[in-house]
Amino acid sequence: MTDLTTTGGQAATMTSTELLDLVNQARVDFGEAPVRRNDFVARCQDELQGDHYETFVVQNQNKTESVELRMSRDQCTWVLMRESKAVRRRVTEQLNRPMTQAEQLLANAQVLVNIERRQQQTEHQVAALTETVGDMGRAHPLLDSIPNGMESITAIRQRIGKQYGLPPRVIDAVVREMPHSPRPFAMVRSKHEELNARPFAVWAKAEISRVFERFARGCTFVTQHRAVHPDFGAGQERFQMRGSPEDMSSSAHIPSIQSLEGQP
Numbered sequence: 001m002t003d004l005t006t007t008g009g010q011a012a013t014m015t016s017t018e019l020l021d022l023v024n025q026a027r028v029d030f031g032e033a034p035v036r037r038n039d040f041v042a043r044c045q046d047e048l049q050g051d052h053y054e055t056f057v058v059q060n061q062n063k064t065e066s067v068e069l070r071m072s073r074d075q076c077t078w079v080l081m082r083e084s085k086a087v088r089r090r091v092t093e094q095l096n097r098p099m100t101q102a103e104q105l106l107a108n109a110q111v112l113v114n115i116e117r118r119q120q121q122t123e124h125q126v127a128a129l130t131e132t133v134g135d136m137g138r139a140h141p142l143l144d145s146i147p148n149g150m151e152s153i154t155a156i157r158q159r160i161g162k163q164y165g166l167p168p169r170v171i172d173a174v175v176r177e178m179p180h181s182p183r184p185f186a187m188v189r190s191k192h193e194e195l196n197a198r199p200f201a202v203w204a205k206a207e208i209s210r211v212f213e214r215f216a217r218g219c220t221f222v223t224q225h226r227a228v229h230p231d232f233g234a235g236q237e238r239f240q241m242r243g244s245p246e247d248m249s250s251s252a253h254i255p256s257i258q259s260l261e262g263q264p
Contacts, residue, residue, distance in 0.1 A: 043079065165225070175208070179231060182207045215229065
């Protein structure tokens, strides 16, 4: 069952794989070549650039990981605009087809499964964050102010965002979630402790600069201003980055712009 699923007053949604199944079936019916999943996900991300959608990683049968998108009805329609008229009409008819009672029950069950899965993920993330904060409190000194040469994640986002044109979500991932992410130098006591604000981490500015220079060298540009990196989004999720020769000509670290168009 690949119809858009909905529950209560929530907007209908569909994953990129579910939409791709409908698209490829229609393509085959009309004598068109099927689209590979990675290519379709990249197409969805490009079409929905600047719009909000859910991204998650799924485990494949061959033990590799792939990026999935969960899109609204309108977003599915926007992606379908890139298909031929025949394919677009066929898939739209299937999306508009009312679900049977059995399909509706299955859809509602799937929504409940997704909600439970997200709750479990949230609980694991909260537990991990609590443990991390506790570990950092034991492993790093608690200071009253930010030392010279150190910067908080807010300052890192501003400085690195201006230098490389990276969005905050990528900057956060490089600082905290990647194999070469640096360890915080210390924890700094918040000035708003009366509001139950937690201490925050600070990093050495020079080390952060080296980490992002290394990250930039590992990026591959798929368009003039959008790149991928093997350690971000399983190497499939595109992100904005300043990378044209004009923009980077004054930098000592110039990522190579390589086109992936046409590659298998």
